[in-house]
Amino acid sequence: MDAKELFSTNLIDGTVTSHIKRQCNSPHTVIVIGAGISGIAAARSLHEASFKVIVLESRDRIGGRIYTDYSFGCPVDMGASWLHGVCNENPLAPLIRGLGLTLYHTGGDxxxxxxxxxxxxxxxxxxxxxxxxxxxxxxxxxxxxxxxxxxxxxxxxxxxxxxxxxxxxxxxxxxxxxxxxxxxxxxxxxxxxxxxxxxxxxxxxxxxxxxxxxVLTGGHGLMVKGYDPVVKALANDLDIRLNHRVTKISNGYNMVMVTVEDGRNFVADAVIVTVPIGILKANLIEFTPKLPDWKASAINDIGMGNxxxxxxxxxxxxxxxxxxxxxxxxxxxxxxxxxxxxxxxxxxxxxxxxxxxxxxxxxxxxxxxxxxxxxxxxxxxxxxxxxxxxxxxxxWGTDPNSLGCYACDLVGMPDDVYERLRAPLGNLFFGGEAVSMDDHQGYVHGAYSSGLMAAENCQRHLLQKQGHMENLPLVPSVRHEMFETTIPLQISRI
Structure with missing residues (x-):
């Protein structure tokens, strides 16, 4: 769909006319698809940079492949449960320290x-x-x-x-x-x-x-109280729409339209896609125009483990x-x-x-x-x-919201596959553990960092369009007073 088609489409969540007015007078709008830790990190970063952010999540909960169940009367992580790399270099360390969460050390490097x-x-x-x-x-x-x-x-x-x-x-x-x-x-x-x-x-x-x-140093720390407190702290006050399964993304020159399962449409200046690679591999989201061959082949060349x-x-x-x-x-x-x-x-x-x-x-x-x-x-x-x-x-393998647990390499995989996967397409940016830098696929901190990276790239792209690069922070950050602390990570070894 080109820009003319987008302008002729009726939009439920903000008409095109109101979108044009907002472009001139208000902050940029960004839609983040997926409320896992990558999407929430991206949304938090942009929200604190005064962007208008809407997160669309297909599940009836936030967290994605992080899922802390409380039905036993205590937290049990049925998805991600470790901090891999118990060290200050881990980007999640400030959040975990600030929330006072204890890690149980299970092994070395x-x-x-x-x-x-x-x-x-x-x-x-x-x-x-x-x-x-x-x-x-x-x-x-x-x-x-x-x-x-x-x-x-x-x-x-x-x-x-x-x-x-x-x-x-x-x-x-x-x-x-x-x-x-x-x-x-x-x-x-x-x-x-x-x-x-x-x-x-x-x-x-x-x-x-x-x-x-x-692999980061410091070994592995099991989240004693689960990952849920981290996800909820990051998601606080964000505009997250649950039960919004995205089925189509129409990328125009100056805006992107996102269609959800019930037919409603959302419009924004840019979109950050953080859905699991399993969803992209299954072609459960239609992209208009179609993804270029180099992007589609990157998706096909990556595996999804279970x-x-x-x-x-x-x-x-x-x-x-x-x-x-x-x-x-x-x-x-x-x-x-x-x-x-x-x-x-x-x-x-x-x-x-x-x-x-x-x-x-x-x-x-x-x-x-x-x-x-x-x-x-x-x-x-x-x-x-x-x-x-x-x-x-x-x-996780048959969960329609993930179709697997995390990305895995395949035999004969091209060297540049992850670079192609994370590369933006115009107003589309990509996050999630599969696109994380420094070979941190499959890690929670990798997913988190990829969300910050996608937010920074999105912010730079939108500000460059308006010639306001001086407003762009040099390093993506999630600034919250509860995280600004020098308390060391709490490690237990019962």
Missing amino acids: NSVIYDHDLESCMLFNIDGHQVPQHIMIEVGDTYKRILAEIVKVRNEHPDDMPILQAISIVLNKHPELRLQGLAHEVLQWYICRMEAWFASDADIIPLKTWDQEH ENKIALRFDRVFWPNVEVLGIVAPTSYACGYFLNLHKATGHPILVYMAAGRFAYDLEKLSDESAANFVMQQLKKMFPDASKPVQYLVSR
């Missing part, structure tokens, strides 16, 4: 191998026998050697390949690294944990980029005081693990986590069947386990 400290992990085989700690350590050492060897495979093979294929090459070349019996099953558990980190299977994870993430949680609340604690309880098996698909929230929060809750194809397979079950399956796994470790009082099941 080496996330791809395991993101929980080994001494606080207890493994069992499918017969319910505990894996001796020395075997866990020995297999962990072998695993590190295998990972070091696959880097050599990468250097020797110009073409990308799945990391599982690279492991097979290593084991054929170094038969001394092959493991049998219980040791082999523990190795599969380590691979299962890698798959959980990337939210995809080892036959999809690319050899080219698996170890190229820019990871689900099944949270179980019990009336008593019957498990040991470790952070992770794992089940080893002959294949990574059959392995599993529980996060012990009781150790971190004091509440009798275990959270089973599944990634990749296994996560999608769990979504084929009813909530009750999924909870029963998880209990079968738990009873292998603890035959006298009591029944859960309540359970929660996430379904």
Whole structure:
């Protein structure tokens, strides 16, 4: 749709005539699509820069893939739950400090191998026998050697390949690294944990980029009270319209029109799109004019991972005081693990986590069947386990608002795919974890930073049109007195 067509269209939320008057006499209007932390960060930044901002959100709640459930009588994050990089360099640190939120430290910097400290992990085989700690350590050492060897495979093979294929090459070349019996099953558990980190299977994870993430220092901090307080603080006083599912974006020369599911239209000077990459890949939003090939191919060339949680609340604690309880098996698909929230929060809750194809397979079950399956796994470790009082099941892969949990690299992916994805198109700007800078895809702080980046680019673009660049702050910021504090991050280690 060109500018003439836009001007001839009747607009419900502000007519074109009123929009023209507002252009001359009032602040710019920006529509942000998506009320996840990226969209809210963008909206907050523009709002505090005196722009008129409307956030359109398809869900009946804010937060997006951040979802803190309170039905257990305590906060349980069924989506994002960690601050990855507990350090002052993390852009979320000032907000978390200012809100006085406590983090529970679960592990060091080496996330791809395991993101929980080994001494606080207890493994069992499918017969319910505990894996001796020395075997866990020995297999962990072998695993590190295998990972070091696959880097050599990468250097020797110009073409990308799945990391599982690279492991097979290593084991054929170094038969001394092959493991049998219980040791082999523990190795599969380590691979299962890698798959959980990337939210995809080892036959999809690319050899080219698996170890190229820019992981912030400080290890990993579980949000003890959930991410909900952060989202609500950022969203305070913003104009957020829930149950507004965007179906079409019409980009004109001087304005953009956004159509929602019930046919209503909204008009603005610019739009920031922060919907999950899964939504863009499924073409659930129509763009007029169509996205150029370089943008469309970027969307197609990025993967969307999946990871689900099944949270179980019990009336008593019957498990040991470790952070992770794992089940080893002959294949990574059959392995599993529980996060012990009781150790971190004091509440009798275990959270089973599944990634990749296994996560999608769990979504084929009813909530009750999924909870029963998880209990079968738990009873292998603890035959006298009591029944859960309540359970929660996430379904990110089939959730029509996300269609997955976060972006993941694909084998053979072009080097510039993320740059193309985040690149603006006229009055359209793109945010969300998938477009974050410095390889921070999949992180909450990456999503947050991408929202600030999109807001800054949008602000610069609009002010350049009017020749008012002197009004543009040099660094995007979210200024709120509750966040301006030098209190250190609160870390616990119960």
